[in-house]
Amino acid sequence: PPLHTLLNLDEIEAAAKPQVSKKCWAYYYSAGDDMFSKSNNNAVYRDILLRPRVFIDCTQASTETTLLGHKVGTPLYVSPAAMARLAHPDGEAGIAKGISRFGGMQVISNNASMTPEQIVADAPPGQVFGWQLYVQNDRRKSEAMLRRINKLRDHFKFIALTLDAPVPGKREIDEKANLESQAIVESASNEKSDGEKRPSGGGVGQQLFWGTAADLTWHTTLPWLAEHTDLPIVLKGVQTHEDAYLAAQYARKHPGSVKAIILSNHGGRALDTAPPAIHTLLEIRKHCPEVLDTIEVWIDGGIKRGTDVVKALCLGAKAVGVGRAALWGLGAGGWKGVDRTFEILQGEIDTCMKLLGAKNVSDLGPRFVNARKVERD
Ligand code: FNR
Numbered sequence: 539p540p541l542h543t544l545l546n547l548d549e550i551e552a553a554a555k556p557q558v559s560k561k562c563w564a565y566y567y568s569a570g571d572d573m574f575s576k577s578n579n580n581a582v583y584r585d586i587l588l589r590p591r592v593f594i595d596c597t598q599a600s601t602e603t604t605l606l607g608h609k610v611g612t613p614l615y616v617s618p619a620a621m622a623r624l625a626h627p628d629g630e631a632g633i634a635k636g637i638s639r640f641g642g643m644q645v646i647s648n649n650a651s652m653t654p655e656q657i658v659a660d661a662p663p664g665q666v667f668g669w670q671l672y673v674q675n676d677r678r679k680s681e682a683m684l685r686r687i688n689k690l691r692d693h694f695k696f697i698a699l700t701l702d703a704p705v706p707g708k709r710e711i712d713e714k715a716n717l718e719s720q721a722i723v724e725s726a727s728n729e730k731s732d733g734e735k736r737p738s739g740g741g742v743g744q745q746l747f748w749g750t751a752a753d754l755t756w757h758t759t760l761p762w763l764a765e766h767t768d769l770p771i772v773l774k775g776v777q778t779h780e781d782a783y784l785a786a787q788y789a790r791k792h793p794g795s796v797k798a799i800i801l802s803n804h805g806g807r808a809l810d811t812a813p814p815a816i817h818t819l820l821e822i823r824k825h826c827p828e829v830l831d832t833i834e835v836w837i838d839g840g841i842k843r844g845t846d847v848v849k850a851l852c853l854g855a856k857a858v859g860v861g862r863a864a865l866w867g868l869g870a871g872g873w874k875g876v877d878r879t880f881e882i883l884q885g886e887i888d889t890c891m892k893l894l895g896a897k898n899v900s901d902l903g904p905r906f907v908n909a910r911k912v913e914r915d
Pocket residue numbers: 565566567579617618619620647648649670700774802803804805806807838839840841859860861862863865
């Protein structure tokens with residue numbers, strides 16, 4: 539169907555499904571075990587009510603904000619997700635082109651299907667990218683990658699270190715699809731291909747994780763990282779208020795290192811029944827609200843509507859990421875499909891803000907939501 543006839547993210551996903559390979563669909567769609575976290579990531583937003591105010595001039599609503607000091611057109615960003623070219627040859631560069639009209643940032647996966655040099659080659663001026671790092675067992679490979687990113691600092695403004703998946707989750711849909719095709723999937727950007735024999739079974743996720751380190755700690759990994767980059771660090775995959783507190787404490791002790799955390803359960807693809815990020819955000823508000831003033835708190839997982847984005851912003855998130863939505867957009871129509879996906883979400887955010895009585899992002903606050911049903915548990 540023509541892209542303009544697709545009106546919401548479910549329709550984009552449905553349009554993408556028949557256009558991508560079975561293997562691609564299975565890899566993107568899959569999540570850990572019974573996929574409870576994946577479905578809960580989205581369902582939880584239904585339990586948060588909005589509290590619209592009336593008699594407010596809402597002829598204009600602006601989504602402009604700043605992230606890590608960079609001006610962006612919208613707090614909506616693209617989460618790092620591996621292997622965009624499985625869906626469409628436009629790949630990660632196509633996602634960049636698709637979101638360029640809206641001014642949001644894009645985090646590139648360590649396991650991207652294009653190199654960082656290729657991705658930024660045609661990027662619009664001012665486009666903010668982040669590089670997501672999976673630390674490799676052979677640290678020299680990660681160090682080489684950090685050197686490449688340092689050379690691209692005009693584009694890459696931070697390193698997002700992923701912590702929620704030291705090992706991949708058990709993604710049965712992905713594994714099942716791969717039983718039929720056995721072909722080995724390689725990312726373009728990571729210097730892994732050195733002739734070592736890698737396992738062929740276990741799904742795309744497990745193949746990509748091969749060589750990834752599971753021995754990261756607060757005390758060893760962050761000092762090592764600081765030796766190899768001076769870009770700000772964003773810790774991705776925080777799932778409890780305890781770890782959010784530790785991150786803020788680390789940030790206070792080491793200025794210039796950790797600048798933000800991303801509350802995320804990896805789109806439900808790591809530990810099943812891990813909490814939706816919005817839960818963790820509510821925990822932080824209750825137990826250690828000072829975290830929100832110390833570092834930026836971003837959030838991802840389960841975003842399907844503009845109202846989801848606005849609710850997260852109201853509860854203190856500075857930025858809100860989408861993973862699968864961008865990939866489904868790409869699958870539905872290459873870069874134009876991504877453009878349509880963001881057009882839909884941005885339109886819904888605009889409508890939501892106007893109906894809520896908020897003129898800009900800084901207006902959004904907890905007074906606009908009732909999250910009691912989610913806070914209760
Ligand atoms: C991911 N995600 C991910 N995260 C990461 O840090 N590095 C990665 O390489 C990937 N790869 C990846 C591939 C695919 C196909 C998906 C769907 C996800 C997780 C991603 O960054 C993000 O946390 C979730 O996708 C957010 O949930 P939604 O928006 O997909 O519901």
